[in-house]
Amino acid sequence: xxxxxxxxxSNIEDRRGRRMRMGGRGKIxxxxxxxxxxxxxxxxxxxxxxxxxxxxxxxxxYDAEPSATPETRFVSKVLADTEDAWEAIFQxxxxxxxxxxxxxxxxxxxxxxxGTGQSAMxxxxxxxxxxxxxxxxxxxxxxxxxxxxxxxxxxxxIAHEVAHHVQHLRGITDQVDQARRGAGAAAANQLSVRVELxxxxxxxxxxxxxxxxxxxxxxxxxxxxxNAASAIGDDRLQRRSQGYVVPDSFTHGSSEQRVRWxxxxxxxxxxxxxDTFGAAPL
Numbered sequence: 001x002x003x004x005x006x007x008x009x010s011n012i013e014d015r016r017g018r019r020m021r022m023g024g025r026g027k028i029x030x031x032x033x034x035x036x037x038x039x040x041x042x043x044x045x046x047x048x049x050x051x052x053x054x055x056x057x058x059x060x061x062y063d064a065e066p067s068a069t070p071e072t073r074f075v076s077k078v079l080a081d082t083e084d085a086w087e088a089i090f091q092x093x094x095x096x097x098x099x100x101x102x103x104x105x106x107x108x109x110x111x112x113x114x115g116t117g118q119s120a121m122x123x124x125x126x127x128x129x130x131x132x133x134x135x136x137x138x139x140x141x142x143x144x145x146x147x148x149x150x151x152x153x154x155x156x157x158i159a160h161e162v163a164h165h166v167q168h169l170r171g172i173t174d175q176v177d178q179a180r181r182g183a184g185a186a187a188a189n190q191l192s193v194r195v196e197l198x199x200x201x202x203x204x205x206x207x208x209x210x211x212x213x214x215x216x217x218x219x220x221x222x223x224x225x226x227n228a229a230s231a232i233g234d235d236r237l238q239r240r241s242q243g244y245v246v247p248d249s250f251t252h253g254s255s256e257q258r259v260r261w262x263x264x265x266x267x268x269x270x271x272x273x274x275d276t277f278g279a280a281p282l
Contacts, residue, residue: 001078001152002216008073009080013131015106071136072105078155079103081216082162085209089271101165102131103158123157125164127173132161146231150224152217156203156262157228163202167195186248193234194276196252197261200229201274204265212269222266229262230255257282 083100090098104110110117113128119135126133138157143149167173176195180188207225211217230236233255235245252258261282264273276282 001155001221002214002218003074003077003081006077006214006216007080008076009083009100009103011079011083011100011102012072012076013102013104014072015104015110016136017107071139074151074154075103075105075134075136075158078158079162081210081214082159082206085206085213086162086166088213089205089209093271095170099130099169101125101162102129104131104133106133106135107137108135123161125161125168127164127168130165130168132158132165134158134161142228142231146228148224148228148231150220150228152221153224153228156207156225159203159206160199162206163199164195166202167199172198189249189251192251193253193257193282194279197257197282198274198276200253200258201261201265201276202271204262204267205269205271205274206265208266208269225262225266226259229258233258253282 083098087098090096104112106117106119108119110133112126112131112133114124114126117124117126117133119137122138123132123134125131134157139154142153142157164173172195176191180191183191204225207217207222232252234250234252235247235254238245238249247254253261261274261276
């Protein structure tokens with residue numbers, strides 16, 4: 001992917017190996033309050049507990065600037081490219097101003113507005129704080145365990161999570177969450193699949209826009225993205241982990257579906273073509 005002369009995003013929050021400190025609001029979590037009450041029962045000054053309480057996700061801030069490594073610069077440039085693309089698309093569609101998400105780099109685990117984020121979850125988007133969470137070890141896992149190497153495969157992963165942010169801004173996330181609450185397990189999973197496939201399609205539309213504006217795609221890039229989309233299909237992951245496939249439990253879509261919807265967005269560049277909720281079949 002050609003990003004050598006591209007700008008870097010200012011929306012990277014690097015939490016790796018950095019000290020977390022309390023912000024100005026100083027909110028105290030329910031668990032801390034319980035511990036303070038227990039301490040008071042045993043004659044211990046509850047102020048000690050409250051003083052040493054860990055920050056909540058909203059209050060956590062981190063020292064120092066992001067580490068300037070080739071890997072973090074690449075992530076920052078991809079994020080900046082999505083910012084430019086979605087700002088233009090929002091303007092074209094008459095959707096108002098595009099509010100850029102933050103991308104958080106972390107190791108192992110980190111607090112989020114959606115609960116504790118874990119590396120084992122893979123990259124994810126939290127609508128509660130409009131942040132994308134990424135442990136860079138996932139890229140090594142893609143290469144070594146999922147046989148999905150390449151810089152554009154990594155860019156596809158970031159663009160997919162950015163697409164979830166777009167869905168959140170457009171109100172799709174809230175609508176789906178409401179529909180899921182009144183649905184059975186299989187129907188709820190099917191809604192999740194439609195959300196994920198739409199994000200794949202939107203990621204494809206971003207790639208088309210990026211290449212049209214900056215000639216960013218190189219030979220082999222599309223194959224890398226398609227290989228990554230196939231590698232993280234529910235059927236392939238289930239067969240790899242348990243030896244058999246349970247379609248009703250799919251939450252992201254099959255390999256074939258993920259490849260098809262990404263390709264649909266890439267070839268058309270048309271956001272209207274990404275209506276997975278009106279599509280039958282997927």
